[in-house]
Amino acid sequence: MKKKLQSKNISLGFENSGLKKTSARRKKPKRDRKIKPNGEKNNIKMKLKNLRAAIRRYDHYYYNLDQPEVSDYEYDKLFSELVQLEKKYPALITLDSPTQRVPGKVLPHFEKKSHKTAMLSLQNTYNEEEIISFYEKILKTLERSSTDFLLEPKLDGMAISLFYEQGYLTQALTRGDGNEGENVLENIKTIRSIPLRVSLSLEVLEIRGEVILLKKDFKRINERQAEAGLNSFANPRNMAAGSLRQLDPAITAKRPLKFFAHSPGFFKGGDFQNQKMFLNTIKKIGLPVLPVMDLKSFKSKNKLKVFAASIVCKNKDHILEYFHTMEKIRPLLPYEIDGIVIKVNSFSEQEKLGSISRSPRWARAAKFEPERGESSIKNISIQVGRTGVLTPVAHLDPVSVGGVSITHATLHNQLEISKKDIRVGDTVIVGRAGDVIPEIIKVNFSKRKKTSLPFKMPKKCPSCLSDVRIMRDIIFCSNPLCSAVVLQSLIHFTSKKAMNIESLGRKTMKRLYETKLVKTFSDIFKLTKELLLTLEGIGEKSSQRILSNIEKSKNTKLSSFIFALGIRHIGEQAARNISRFFIEKASIQMDQCPSRKNKNPSQLSFTDDRVALETKELSSSRFLEKVPALYLLSQATEEELQEITDIGEVAARSIRESFSDSAFKEEISLLLKLGVQIQTPDKTATKLIFSGKKITITGRLPQNRGEVEKLIYSLGGIVQSSVNKKTAFLLQGSREGTPSQKEKQAQKLHIPLLDWEAFQEKIKTKSV
Numbered sequence: 001m002k003k004k005l006q007s008k009n010i011s012l013g014f015e016n017s018g019l020k021k022t023s024a025r026r027k028k029p030k031r032d033r034k035i036k037p038n039g040e041k042n043n044i045k046m047k048l049k050n051l052r053a054a055i056r057r058y059d060h061y062y063y064n065l066d067q068p069e070v071s072d073y074e075y076d077k078l079f080s081e082l083v084q085l086e087k088k089y090p091a092l093i094t095l096d097s098p099t100q101r102v103p104g105k106v107l108p109h110f111e112k113k114s115h116k117t118a119m120l121s122l123q124n125t126y127n128e129e130e131i132i133s134f135y136e137k138i139l140k141t142l143e144r145s146s147t148d149f150l151l152e153p154k155l156d157g158m159a160i161s162l163f164y165e166q167g168y169l170t171q172a173l174t175r176g177d178g179n180e181g182e183n184v185l186e187n188i189k190t191i192r193s194i195p196l197r198v199s200l201s202l203e204v205l206e207i208r209g210e211v212i213l214l215k216k217d218f219k220r221i222n223e224r225q226a227e228a229g230l231n232s233f234a235n236p237r238n239m240a241a242g243s244l245r246q247l248d249p250a251i252t253a254k255r256p257l258k259f260f261a262h263s264p265g266f267f268k269g270g271d272f273q274n275q276k277m278f279l280n281t282i283k284k285i286g287l288p289v290l291p292v293m294d295l296k297s298f299k300s301k302n303k304l305k306v307f308a309a310s311i312v313c314k315n316k317d318h319i320l321e322y323f324h325t326m327e328k329i330r331p332l333l334p335y336e337i338d339g340i341v342i343k344v345n346s347f348s349e350q351e352k353l354g355s356i357s358r359s360p361r362w363a364r365a366a367k368f369e370p371e372r373g374e375s376s377i378k379n380i381s382i383q384v385g386r387t388g389v390l391t392p393v394a395h396l397d398p399v400s401v402g403g404v405s406i407t408h409a410t411l412h413n414q415l416e417i418s419k420k421d422i423r424v425g426d427t428v429i430v431g432r433a434g435d436v437i438p439e440i441i442k443v444n445f446s447k448r449k450k451t452s453l454p455f456k457m458p459k460k461c462p463s464c465l466s467d468v469r470i471m472r473d474i475i476f477c478s479n480p481l482c483s484a485v486v487l488q489s490l491i492h493f494t495s496k497k498a499m500n501i502e503s504l505g506r507k508t509m510k511r512l513y514e515t516k517l518v519k520t521f522s523d524i525f526k527l528t529k530e531l532l533l534t535l536e537g538i539g540e541k542s543s544q545r546i547l548s549n550i551e552k553s554k555n556t557k558l559s560s561f562i563f564a565l566g567i568r569h570i571g572e573q574a575a576r577n578i579s580r581f582f583i584e585k586a587s588i589q590m591d592q593c594p595s596r597k598n599k600n601p602s603q604l605s606f607t608d609d610r611v612a613l614e615t616k617e618l619s620s621s622r623f624l625e626k627v628p629a630l631y632l633l634s635q636a637t638e639e640e641l642q643e644i645t646d647i648g649e650v651a652a653r654s655i656r657e658s659f660s661d662s663a664f665k666e667e668i669s670l671l672l673k674l675g676v677q678i679q680t681p682d683k684t685a686t687k688l689i690f691s692g693k694k695i696t697i698t699g700r701l702p703q704n705r706g707e708v709e710k711l712i713y714s715l716g717g718i719v720q721s722s723v724n725k726k727t728a729f730l731l732q733g734s735r736e737g738t739p740s741q742k743e744k745q746a747q748k749l750h751i752p753l754l755d756w757e758a759f760q761e762k763i764k765t766k767s768v
Ligand SMILES: [Zn+2]
Pocket: 384, 461, 462, 463, 464, 465, 466, 477, 478, 479, 482, 483, 484, 485
């Protein structure tokens, strides 16, 4: 790994071999350090500098150019090396170190700050005539027969102004009211495509742009929110804005926000002549911008594939052509745009044109006709989710939007309903957020009936009539035994991504619940043919099928099982991460105990060699202990849980609370007692050829070392840094000179040596 890095260093301009020297340095006796403190300090400084430069470069390639240069594994290794080193030498931490992006403490509030120059909003145009009249007015005012216009897609996100002072990112303001915005710097820092420092001679440079979310990320996050029983967002813009306005930067860091710069704000000490020049300059110093080209290249690019770019042109017909092209490719773009922006390219001409009441005279937003339909709201119902969240849903007269028939739209929460003043009986404009999710855009107030009343979320749960609890915009049913919550949890438990019990769908589950045959998860596994036959419509055959599917579901994966339990904030992905984490932990613990060798961690009982298990407390969790990974999860502290990828404070607390509940643990024990078998390795161990095998690598491989390590991990193996008795084999790369330490050790211990070809062959033939 270190070797690898060094060979890369050359291209990164690392003349100093600081990385190599460090390992030598570690071996030096302490006394030596005292003698040459300055030399050592310089060494560390150089090493830090090199690490930071490498990470910055990888970030740039990954986030801005979409061309990852190293594997995630390698990147993470580098990053943790930097973190460790900075931890040891805190005085050497710089403002622009990549570690400074890692979310710090939760803010009490956002600081308000004035914009140096007001953040104006653009006037809109909606059709060709308005675009042409804007074009003609510009030429008339400038007293010219033609001029350059810069046209760009109008990204639908949240406007942000970035402030670089002496090259350092020092401030990031929201638009606010245009004069004063909120400083969301800590959150902006978590967006890795935004450089923390730029090399530019300008004393001060303000860059304005848009923070957005890709459509696919929007969809994915909303699905996860729903899975975890949380509120969904109406559209990508709201999600981007909501993510940026989090007081806890750790939440922002989890959202894959993107930034695109589009224009300068205030700047001092520099000279840009026009928009195009500005964009090209900031692109060079590492800021993400859309490419700038002429109409011809833009069109030819679009013939090959969907491609968004800014263009510079003079002709009004070209402006219209660009407008229509963008409108056509819009649904296929990865992000939402709601129009194009037409700007006069030259800054001196912009200045001449000036601005009028909060909008510049030199620019217009030409908006697209949105894909929308009109419908009316027949009813608003309240759904109670499995976590108890109450969600209002509008039932609509079917309407076709963009070729899809829409009959329902979530109204999210009271805030959203009040903001748009949505009422039963209203005629509404319906669209699809992110081109996917049905959404009520606005009410057609002219068609509102005089008798209509504002909609209010209920104060009591519609299902169990308990009082609701309100947390920010979310309303919960306060009753843990609420029948709707229990029923939804049961439906969730049997669903495909959870226990996957086919033929126990929503309808059957509802009947089983209503007839009190199934009140808990474990009741499902107590069902008998006699009980099932008491249900109307269930005969001999279907009862047989249900029972056999229940039997089949007993063999499940740990991740599916955790997901099935329906712990609040734990969606499918989180369950997978948790499962992987504890399976690994259990396997490590197992390793340390020689008598437990060769046993599948899932089947192994921790209680094997324990004597004192007589106390009642322990006996109740005896079944839980049969699945070490699950047992470790049940014992984990919040801190430990937060070590898991994507598990934050809230999710960790939620898990902890669930496992502190003895009834919850009893229920799990009961499930295991009733025969639920949890297979811990997610990709069934037998299929993975290196499953549990320890593999050591030496020498130079024809492939990137990080990639090879990843491959080994993905095939179930574990990469070891040195050879010992447990090593399955030593993967031997090419090497000059005497055998390496690892090779000598392998020979001594009779560990097989495999060269690259043999290794490849092994994978191909799946023989170990
Ligand atoms: Zn309820």
